[in-house]
Amino acid sequence: MSERFDEISKLVREFGSTPAFEEMPRRTLVDKGIQGPTSAHVIEEIHTPLNLAYVTFTTGTTAFQNIVGVTFSELPERIKASKAALQHAGVRAGDKVLVTYPPLVNVFSGQAFNEYGLKWSFLYRSSRDAFLAALYDEKPDVVVGESSFLRASLEDAKNMGIATELPKHMILLAAGTPMDLDLLPVAEEVLQAKVHDLYGCQEFGWISIDGIPLRNDLKLACPVEEKGQKFFELFVGGMPTGDAFPVSKSGHICNRKGKIITYRRARKFIASTVVVKATTLSAKETIHRVAKSILRIKGRVIIIDPRVETNAASTVLEITSGQMLSGQVERITIQGPQQTKLFDDLVQAQIEYQQNGKADPIWTKQS
Numbered sequence: 001m002s003e004r005f006d007e008i009s010k011l012v013r014e015f016g017s018t019p020a021f022e023e024m025p026r027r028t029l030v031d032k033g034i035q036g037p038t039s040a041h042v043i044e045e046i047h048t049p050l051n052l053a054y055v056t057f058t059t060g061t062t063a064f065q066n067i068v069g070v071t072f073s074e075l076p077e078r079i080k081a082s083k084a085a086l087q088h089a090g091v092r093a094g095d096k097v098l099v100t101y102p103p104l105v106n107v108f109s110g111q112a113f114n115e116y117g118l119k120w121s122f123l124y125r126s127s128r129d130a131f132l133a134a135l136y137d138e139k140p141d142v143v144v145g146e147s148s149f150l151r152a153s154l155e156d157a158k159n160m161g162i163a164t165e166l167p168k169h170m171i172l173l174a175a176g177t178p179m180d181l182d183l184l185p186v187a188e189e190v191l192q193a194k195v196h197d198l199y200g201c202q203e204f205g206w207i208s209i210d211g212i213p214l215r216n217d218l219k220l221a222c223p224v225e226e227k228g229q230k231f232f233e234l235f236v237g238g239m240p241t242g243d244a245f246p247v248s249k250s251g252h253i254c255n256r257k258g259k260i261i262t263y264r265r266a267r268k269f270i271a272s273t274v275v276v277k278a279t280t281l282s283a284k285e286t287i288h289r290v291a292k293s294i295l296r297i298k299g300r301v302i303i304i305d306p307r308v309e310t311n312a313a314s315t316v317l318e319i320t321s322g323q324m325l326s327g328q329v330e331r332i333t334i335q336g337p338q339q340t341k342l343f344d345d346l347v348q349a350q351i352e353y354q355q356n357g358k359a360d361p362i363w364t365k366q367s
Contacts, residue, residue, distance in 0.1 A: 033110025036102035036122025051353045056106035056202045068202045069297030071349035078205035081214040082112035089196045093117030100145030128153040139167040147174035151183040154190045168192045179263040197254050199262040203298045204236045211258020217341035221332045222321035231266045237342020238317040238334045239300050240272045278309040278316035290350045315340040
């Protein structure tokens with residue numbers, strides 16, 4: 001009997017159909033294009049499911065940073081939006097990009113940078129001095145970073161008397177937090193740079209630049225009032241971002257054609273409810289799984305109507321908000337396929353997952 005076990009052990013080590021630990025594929029920070037330092041994180045290896053293109057996390061500006069899963073199905077629209085943002089800002093193929101906060105690359109995805117033909121780098125250390133040194137040494141064409149950090153760094157350069165030695169006429173993409181308007185005059189004075197306000201989130205990718213939509217599935221709805229001004233909640237593909245913005249006919253400070261005033265954000269503490277009224281899926285069980293998956297990887301609550309219509313021509317979502325200006329609960333319908341694109345992409349991800357299942361035989365429940 002021991003000889004048979006010896007043979008099994010040998011086969012396991014030499015001809016196993018599943019990988020040993022050292023044989024497992026690895027997706028590193030380099031592979032994701034975010035191999036830069038930050039003082040707010042540690043580098044930790046994790047097991048990432050094969051059904052996710054990559055794992056990232058929320059920025060944590062108002063709460064704990066939470067894990068975000070990005071599926072393969074949603075990547076094309078994220079990449080398309082990223083390329084549109086770069087083109088709008090006047091970024092050219094071959095430009096050198098300096099990214100001050102490495103996780104911001106995940107919002108683009110490194111694949112978008114590669115497809116656009118960009119070369120990007122990071123600070124040696126996550127500090128203002130390191131940023132100024134990188135500007136001087138690398139002379140980037142484009143800088144991506146949080147606006148208050150950029151503004152404070154350029155003010156440091158002025159105070160130290162080195163502003164005149166910095167390169168000029170670059171593009172600044174202010175991203176990650178609502179834009180600090182004081183950056184605009186400082187960037188013009190010190191760098192003669194053009195500033196663009198890039199708004200988005202890790203969950204959904206880039207959403208607008210200078211108040212101009214980057215996706216076709218955006219909707220502003222559920223108005224609330226704050227300090228005497230009307231703010232509209234922003235939805236992407238039928239799902240709430242939790243952010244609300246004014247809409248102005250006079251336009252965005254960076255581009256008068258942009259109507260969404262993204263530098264005046266209001267956070268909604270009670271998110272609107274999304275109810276699925278109709279789905280193109282044939283099985284109610286699958287749409288319930290979609291809702292569960294979205295909660296887990298995007299942190300958004302999706303409710304399935306008990307009378308949900310299956311095999312529908314398109315997805316129909318109903319948005320319910322109790323914070324409307326009227327003070328009454330009101331309902332807004334979002335009709336697919338264009339307005340529910342992101343939601344439908346996540347439905348597709350669920351279908352593909354069910355068709356492929358787990359690749360690890362250890363999870364097999366039956367023979």
